Amino acid sequence: MLKKNATEIRKGIIKAVHAAGSGHPGGSLSAADILTTLYFYKMKVDPKNPKWEERDRFVLSKGHAAPVLYATLAEKGFFPKEELLKLRHMGAMLQGHPDMKRVPGVEMSTGSLGQGFSCSIGMTLSSKLDGKDTRVYALLGDGEVQEGLVWEAAMAASHYKLGQLTAILDYNGMQIDGLNDEVMTINPIKDKWESFGWHVLEIDGHNFEEIIKALDEAEEIKDQPTMIIAKTIKGKGVSFMENQVGWHGSAPKDEEAEKALKELGGAN
Amino acid sequence: MSQKIATREAYGKALAALGKVNENVVVLDADLSKSTKTAMFQKEFPNRFFNMGIAEQNLMGTAAGFSTCGKIPFASTFAMFATGRAFEIIRNSVCYSKLNVKVCATHAGITVGEDGASHQALEDLAVMRAIPNMVVLNPADAVSAEKAVFAMAEYDGPAYARFGRAAVPVIYDEDMTFEIGKGIEVKEGKDATIIATGILVAEALEARELLSNEGIEARVIDMHTIKPIDIEIIVKAANETGAIVTAEEHNVIGGLGSAVAEVLVENKPVPMKRIGTQDTFGESGKPKELMEKYELTAKDIVKAVKSVIKMK
Ligand SMILES: Cc1ncc(C[n+]2csc(CCOP(=O)(O)OP(=O)(O)O)c2C)c(N)n1
Numbered sequence: 001m002l003k004k005n006a007t008e009i010r011k012g013i014i015k016a017v018h019a020a021g022s023g024h025p026g027g028s029l030s031a032a033d034i035l036t037t038l039y040f041y042k043m044k045v046d047p048k049n050p051k052w053e054e055r056d057r058f059v060l061s062k063g064h065a066a067p068v069l070y071a072t073l074a075e076k077g078f079f080p081k082e083e084l085l086k087l088r089h090m091g092a093m094l095q096g097h098p099d100m101k102r103v104p105g106v107e108m109s110t111g112s113l114g115q116g117f118s119c120s121i122g123m124t125l126s127s128k129l130d131g132k133d134t135r136v137y138a139l140l141g142d143g144e145v146q147e148g149l150v151w152e153a154a155m156a157a158s159h160y161k162l163g164q165l166t167a168i169l170d171y172n173g174m175q176i177d178g179l180n181d182e183v184m185t186i187n188p189i190k191d192k193w194e195s196f197g198w199h200v201l202e203i204d205g206h207n208f209e210e211i212i213k214a215l216d217e218a219e220e221i222k223d224q225p226t227m228i229i230a231k232t233i234k235g236k237g238v239s240f241m242e243n244q245v246g247w248h249g250s251a252p253k254d255e256e257a258e259k260a261l262k263e264l265g266g267a268n
Numbered sequence: 269m270s271q272k273i274a275t276r277e278a279y280g281k282a283l284a285a286l287g288k289v290n291e292n293v294v295v296l297d298a299d300l301s302k303s304t305k306t307a308m309f310q311k312e313f314p315n316r317f318f319n320m321g322i323a324e325q326n327l328m329g330t331a332a333g334f335s336t337c338g339k340i341p342f343a344s345t346f347a348m349f350a351t352g353r354a355f356e357i358i359r360n361s362v363c364y365s366k367l368n369v370k371v372c373a374t375h376a377g378i379t380v381g382e383d384g385a386s387h388q389a390l391e392d393l394a395v396m397r398a399i400p401n402m403v404v405l406n407p408a409d410a411v412s413a414e415k416a417v418f419a420m421a422e423y424d425g426p427a428y429a430r431f432g433r434a435a436v437p438v439i440y441d442e443d444m445t446f447e448i449g450k451g452i453e454v455k456e457g458k459d460a461t462i463i464a465t466g467i468l469v470a471e472a473l474e475a476r477e478l479l480s481n482e483g484i485e486a487r488v489i490d491m492h493t494i495k496p497i498d499i500e501i502i503v504k505a506a507n508e509t510g511a512i513v514t515a516e517e518h519n520v521i522g523g524l525g526s527a528v529a530e531v532l533v534e535n536k537p538v539p540m541k542r543i544g545t546q547d548t549f550g551e552s553g554k555p556k557e558l559m560e561k562y563e564l565t566a567k568d569i570v571k572a573v574k575s576v577i578k579m580k
Contacts, residue, residue, distance in 0.1 A: 184321025
């Protein structure tokens with residue numbers, strides 16, 4: 001079931017980025033299984049009532065992966081899938097980077113790396129303050145954690161014992177200029193989060209069972225935020241995009257989009 | 269004006285050339301070297317290139333440190349992150365001590381296009397201009413961009429230069445002179461003056477053509493240096509043409525329009541209008557569509573010129 005949703009979401013990503021003629025497929029595809037599990041297994045949200053007070057919140061801190069968020073929200077029923085084909089067009093609801101004022105279901109406007117994660121601290125503190133059991137989920141890129149702001153937020157989250165906060169690191173090993181390890185290594189990444197006071201799990205970010213188990217475990221940890229380091233493949237699901245730095249921020253041409261959709265099992 | 273080249277392209281090319289003649293030049297980037305075109309320098313001088321990762325504050329701090337040891341650091345990333353994320357580092361670590369750091373920002377303005385508001389820096393000139401000791405440059409085309417890079421290397425002190433993503437018309441010959449702080453009168457005219465900066469210089473030249481068809485002679489000034497602003501050329505234009513229109517791919521608050529207005533008010537008040545974004549964020553769209561929607565085209569300049577002439 002989740003697999004079917006994830007495939008639909010991946011198709012949505014390809015169609016949207018292709019129609020836009022620009023955008024970020026690589027880091028969107030790598031996160032598709034994680035967003036699928038969040039929206040179709042874990043999170044309390046109501047597509048008919050996006051502002052429902054008791055909802056869980058998701059923040060796409062790596063905002064350039066907007067296509068995966070849009071495709072997931074569309075798949076979940078927040079808005080019609082046709083909108084995906086207007087991505088990045090003048091006057092469209094779906095802006096190049098997530099815009100909370102335009103899109104139902106988008107909780108925070110992001111795009112400048114590091115900022116969304118910081119905002120998720122405020123959301124979690126607020127839900128704690130109000131005595132709610134609302135959970136907050138934030139997705140970060142592995143390049144993104146090079147930002148200092150990420151570590152300011154990490155420090156605050158454990159200081160305030162934000163057990164309701166779960167961060168997920170989309171650890172695909174790549175950023176724009178190359179491999180993380182070449183540009184600016186983030187390792188040892190597990191030790192870093194642990195030393196900042198986080199409960200840390202390491203999983204395969206394309207294995208639904210592991211993602212489910214990790215999200216469930218995070219919910220049991222009450223006085224510590226949880227970081228799920230999810231090992232992923234950039235461009236996952238489209239053979240010629242997998243592990244290719246070049247597909248970080250370029251759109252597939254007609255034949256490429258066709259090929260990608262075929263691999264994903266047909267164009268509809 | 270047939271050939272089109274992005275100013276960021278010229279920036280990368282100039283860096284690679286500069287590296288050959290000046291061994292003190294070092295280049296830093298924040299995971300955008302292919303887009304900012306600093307990769308061209310990296311290719312020639314791998315050991316003088318430093319990718320700092322996605323960490324703009326550390327990028328600027330490191331550049332400041334380099335400069336204290338006699339190096340000439342060029343630090344690059346997108347204009348939004350260079351002037352936004354790292355503002356205070358630039359103010360306190362670079363400008364306060366007047367260190368020799370060159371902040372070279374690409375992908376400025378609304379013509380970044382589809383990435384949308386979060387990536388369209390429309391305030392960078394304003395925030396950089398507000399910092400004491402900072403020189404602020406905004407070249408109009410590939411030729412002046414290249415010359416600006418060499419001029420910055422010659423100049424001892426903090427400088428900010430703004431480059432664009434999109435290909436824009438080449439308006440200058442190779443032998444043009446780029447002097448920091450000196451505007452360029454690109455075309456003569458007596459009825460009004462268009463003072464433009466960056467990619468709006470090309471629009472201003474087009475506007476001049478359109479106006480001349482209607483018998484209006486507009487002077488066009490390329491104000492590639494926003495700070496220190498060329499007071500002399502502005503006052504002369506006010507005296508001789510009696511009306512001014514400014515044009516920039518930036519918010520009308522705090523950039524070229526504000527700088528020119530300040531000069532006019534204190535020296536020679538004349539009717540004036542400012543073309544620029546009207547205190548609003550941008551949105552996703554094609555560069556050309558956005559230029560039209562946000563009224564940054566030659567047509568809009570023409571309208572403004574006619575209205576200031578009426579106000580004379
Ligand atoms: C503050 C900031 N600096 C730079 C950028 C430009 N940028 C967009 S995506 C990206 C690389 C992100 O890499 P990563 O976080 O690993 O994402 P993924 O590989 O999962 O797409 C960069 C540098 C940005 N959006 N924000």
